[in-house]
Amino acid sequence: MLDKERKQAQFPQLEMSHLLYGDKEGFDNFIERQTFFDNHPLFKVDQNFFNKSRQDQILINAQKTIEAAKNLDLANKKYYTPNVLCPQGNFISTVHFAMVIPAFQVLASDDQIKRWMPSLKDFNAFGCYAQSELGHGSDVQNILTVATLDKTTSEFIIHTPNVEATKFWPGELGLYCEFALVFAQLIVDGKNHGVHPFWVRIRDKDTHRPMEGVQLGDIGPKMGYAVKDNGYLSFDHFRAPLDSLLNRYIKVSSDGKVERQGNPKVGYASMLYMRNILCDQYTKFAGKALTIAVRYSLYRRQFKDDNKQEILILDYQCQQQKLFPLLAEFYACIFGSIKIKEIVNENFNRITQYNDFSTLNLTHSILSAAKSNYTYFVANCAEWCRLSCGGHGFAHYSGLPTIFFEMSPNIVLEGENTILNLQLARYLLKQLQNTVSKPESVPSYFQFLSSDTVKIQDVTTIESLAALLGCNCSILTKYAASKFMAHSDLQDSWDTKSGIALAKAASTFIPYFNMICFIDTIQNKAKDTKEILTVLAQVYGITMLLNNSQGLLLKNQISSEQIRLLQDTREQLYPIIRRNALCLVEAQGLSENTLQSLIAPKDGNVYENMYNYASQDNSLNKQKVHEGITYIKKMKEVNAKL
């Protein structure tokens, strides 16, 4: 049934697969991993997962983790965040490998690394990343946990002074981990030396009970991350040895001498690391949701045409309007994320090899903005894919609700999106200033700020669209700058007078950045996929402009005729995307097991899939006569008495 759709595609799918995964190696690598999960019975998707209690879901995930550990090298980053391949929850070890170990590597001295790294890697020192507190998440500098040096015993006394200071949210803390990387205010001789990391044992090795002076547990059910035991942790004058302080950048001697060394900014590296994963790995979930929605839209027919034939829902213009801009944005974010990975890696090498911090700010700013933009896009994309599949999109058997659940928390964790967006705003203002004061220092990605007019012939070319997007961001940045500078108390102005303008300006940067990356991919990497990618890039650019061209409007840089032309052009491009839609999503190479969906088989009968699940597999139907009858009887009795 779908073969006709596959045959009509106008581009070589394998070339597209390689572009989506960076290169051939990246794609082959993905397929190899996917094949392992596809073929192992324990990783077969079970739709009944969502009938189960959270406790049972957690235990199933534990079994999967053990099995994965037996077969795969979980410490290899190829495996510890298999994400799109583990839709029913990440392995127990994810946070340990993706956050704790990288942070330890950066923050600990060589001696500490030598001493601990083997046990960190073989689970003998299984740890969590205990930074956020009940009362402080984004504002790390003002966390309340204290670590006070007791010179009499050469120990730190780690203490939670009040409820608000309880560590809250660390993954793998609630049920599993034995160690914690605790961030606390370092106090020596009554003086606060700021926030530093302490590596401490929190559960007893043999009994697994909390150590004396430690209280901990799981924080409760959440939206998303159901199998993750996000936990709470508090200390009552808990004593930790002197070398529990990770001391690559700070040393405290037993007599209270505090010594700083090296550039502690390198600590950002571990944060960049996790945000990069969010941009790189998690963006693929949008493509998963799109694969389900596009395929379903090629099975589902509703309402008849003039010839009494039922119409495929993907042929409706309204359905295309729901899905095609998202499909284009998915491609844009993927190409953007590939570029960002390069930027992050280059920056990391520059720092570690040459102690050169010159691109740290640039990297941090782009990555912050991208994390903010991409994580929101992914959740929003999953949401609209679900909404595009009618009622069936809301059933777990569609595979769509869980994508939204699991992706939505990413909007807030690892840097709340609004705050990250404002970090880019700060950088934009800085670069705006530089365009005047030292134009040679402005990185190429931000040179668009030097102009707020744009002269173009045809608004619909990808180059024009990029220019318009840059100009829009430039005007909005200037507008925000003037709002910000209009008040003498700059801090107050930032917080309460110009936040909206700043956030708006910042939110228009990634559309420009993505467009640049998209064009770069088309011009420098694509061969026989140039044409269809150009169509996608146009749809992306037009969509971004139609969503937000307030900057251009404010300075009359776009006319009503041009807006209308953009709308018409986008509609005219949809039939081309329609023809190629299936292969555009299938280029990702996601297997049916990865999709975890009964409504989007490679080929098959979606209605039989759904019916068979409900009538044969749904665990709720296993009792032949449900206890429900008891209640119906009671309701009759109640009414009889009334």
Next chain:
Amino acid sequence: MLDKERKQAQFPQLEMSHLLYGDKEGFDNFIERQTFFDNHPLFKVDQNFFNKSRQDQILINAQKTIEAAKNLDLANKKYYTPNVLCPQGNFISTVHFAMVIPAFQVLASDDQIKRWMPSLKDFNAFGCYAQSELGHGSDVQNILTVATLDKTTSEFIIHTPNVEATKFWPGELGLYCEFALVFAQLIVDGKNHGVHPFWVRIRDKDTHRPMEGVQLGDIGPKMGYAVKDNGYLSFDHFRAPLDSLLNRYIKVSSDGKVERQGNPKVGYASMLYMRNILCDQYTKFAGKALTIAVRYSLYRRQFKDDNKQEILILDYQCQQQKLFPLLAEFYACIFGSIKIKEIVNENFNRITQYNDFSTLNLTHSILSAAKSNYTYFVANCAEWCRLSCGGHGFAHYSGLPTIFFEMSPNIVLEGENTILNLQLARYLLKQLQNTVSKPESVPSYFQFLSSDTVKIQDVTTIESLAALLGCNCSILTKYAASKFMAHSDLQDSWDTKSGIALAKAASTFIPYFNMICFIDTIQNKAKDTKEILTVLAQVYGITMLLNNSQGLLLKNQISSEQIRLLQDTREQLYPIIRRNALCLVEAQGLSENTLQSLIAPKDGNVYENMYNYASQDNSLNKQKVHEGITYIKKMKEVNAKL
């Protein structure tokens, strides 16, 4: 702590409460019901609900239903959809009372009503509404279930010809109900007479097992409505007596004579009924989410100001931008929904008392558009409220995730929103035509279509904003009409050439309609709340225009200076809303138990609430040593072997 906030409000809260519930009686009525739920131990909110399996959640809900049935008259519409008061799932009887009985009342003959209504009301004939099928939801006319008259036995043979024809989704079918109102193609002597309703027993009275020839069960876990047993149902040549056909509008004699009588359009009444509930009752959930988000934003502080004081997050302009437009839209939708209820009731009376169908189209069109607009707003509002509460918004103890889960399906059920929106589009085109051909017939709500220019002095007054919103919709309607008419094959044009323009035009009607209702409330009902309501109405109108003023832009009816003025005005109004924010949400009178949130107490310590839940109540922590230790040991063993 929040008392200071309460004292600074600039309007009488009780007057506002009465406006929000229509009048004093409406508010008192709500408080009376809420008090019952607040005081009954079984209805105390249990945060562990979300740790439980779906089976357990369903059984808890069954117990609640029995208890409610003992104490409340569930057949009274005051009680059968208590919605905002029953956040962890509606009673088992909701669909039965809100859909099955109203439909029966309209579709059955007087004799049938006399015979069945007592058992319908006392649960002896507990039924579900079996219309949607696996393959057909929106397109009811093309459902595949057939009911064929067998003249030899005077029975109907109800049959499911293929898997696609399986009834799917009816609530209360999966586990509970004994009857079904089955919609099927009526076949007599080989001739299809269209879709009609049949009332049949599907489960045995004593054993509760499916009747012979019937297959049924629960369809599986979903996003939202976890405790609702949405079911599937198929028939294998199931025989039903002649009078199982509800025959107010059609009669079939045993010898095959088919007779129609009366106006079957009255059948729409039951559909209007349910959609009206969605607009009226479910919109209140947005206010619940806003109460939680606003209160939390008045407890939560993050980052310090120049004076080293931590700033309340509601004082950040960016947080205000997230919440205040939604707060204004909530008020707008509430006032709109009150007006819609009047329109629906007037229409119903006109039909039932005078057999006058003259306002049916108008009512149906406005209600379709409102259902589409409001249900999307509520889900979107819940989503942004969750996102505005940082990490804690994602924990179930915030009460926010469940609002989104339970509200999101409403976007698709009871008329998929895009399709409903297009139904308004059709009506808009009709009225646009009428403005030329018979202007006297155009209902007042649609007279804005007669003009596509607007002349105003000050764009920021509520009257100007209403005029601009009307003009925007008018221009977009004309634009859509010209796109639609540009192709000779009108059906194809509607489906594949002009859907985007039509949907866009239709989506701008409710903002205009709400604004009119808002102004009407301010001018004719408000006394001492006029001022603050005017501010909210301004924020609402400006937000709607800034979100979508493409019509005005296309015809140059708004300038860049005016857009900028609208933006600035909205920002200047935020401090007024900020001052009144708490009382604006508290005017709804929602109790803590109704809010089901630990992060939004009336007064209290949110951090202690969260900590106490995690450390004392979270059922996952009840095992002192979690089975997790087994898995950690296994992971160590696995690694030792590698």
